[in-house]
Amino acid sequence: MSERTPMIEMRSVSKHFGSVIALSDISMKVCSGEVMCLLGDNGAGKSTLIKTLSGVHSPSQGEMYLDGKPVHFKSPAYALDAGIATVFQDLAMIPLMSITRNFFMGREPTVGWGPFKRIDWKYADRVAKEEMAKIGIDVRDPSQAVGTLSGGERQCVAIARAVYFGAKVLILDEPTSALGVKQASVVLRYIAKAKADGLAVIFITHNVHHAYPVADAFTLLSRGGSLGTFRKADITREEVLNMMAGGAELESLDAELAEFQRSDTERKASRESAVSRKETSSASGK
Structure with missing residues (x-):
């Protein structure tokens, strides 16, 4: 083929x-x-x-x-x-501007000829409504x-x-x-x-x-x-x-985040240890 x-x-x-x-x-x-x-x-x-x-x-x-x-x-x-x-x-x-005007902008359907030519808004409204309906969008009023x-x-x-x-x-x-x-x-x-x-x-x-x-x-x-x-x-x-x-950038980001998390865990453990020692020292002083 x-x-x-x-x-x-x-x-x-x-x-x-x-x-x-x-x-x-x-x-x-x-x-x-x-x-x-x-x-x-x-x-x-x-x-x-x-x-x-x-x-x-x-x-x-x-x-x-x-x-x-x-x-x-x-x-x-x-x-x-x-x-x-x-x-x-x-x-x-x-x-x-209306849905119809935007739909046909620059390509408006016309009726008549010469100086009597005019835009056929009735036809344009119907087409705009039908085309939107084909994709499941119900337009109640195409002039909105x-x-x-x-x-x-x-x-x-x-x-x-x-x-x-x-x-x-x-x-x-x-x-x-x-x-x-x-x-x-x-x-x-x-x-x-x-x-x-x-x-x-x-x-x-x-x-x-x-x-x-x-x-x-x-x-x-x-x-x-x-x-x-x-x-x-x-x-x-x-x-x-x-x-x-970018695989390398993602791996680098993962490593940085892991390092931040490790440092944060260490700082938190250090603070808890300091608080614990302070409480122990206060209890001994009494």
């Missing part, structure tokens, strides 16, 4: 900002119907990588392919037209301000918008970082649904516990370089955590 053509692929991509190397020799590929979790601590290069994928930055070196064809995006608009949709942490939403929704529901509006407008690749930038357990589960369920619908999903996070249940593969970044790509069947949650944190 021949290997599937990746929907999105990076080959030896590097990004330099003057003398600063933000990304170094990154290779990664994601097929349709697959979730790739991009993991790394703060400063690992995750933001630069997704901005390179989504057309904000051009690679300094290396190549990118979309469905097997080389691509070079001049701007995020070109990437979006090609089917790469990115949902950033700030969601690019206006809280005081998007700021009245919970954090998880707003994430789902942004994701549903990207999917509705034909995304082939869905890039999610820390979608669960500021959410509670229940809200995060809503977003994770929709990521699983996007995968089932055949999208190639790149899920950027530093939370392994959110990433592991939905991931098919992991790419780990550290200081702009790649620690490798691993299939879920080949690596455990604990191994992912250990690689992210």
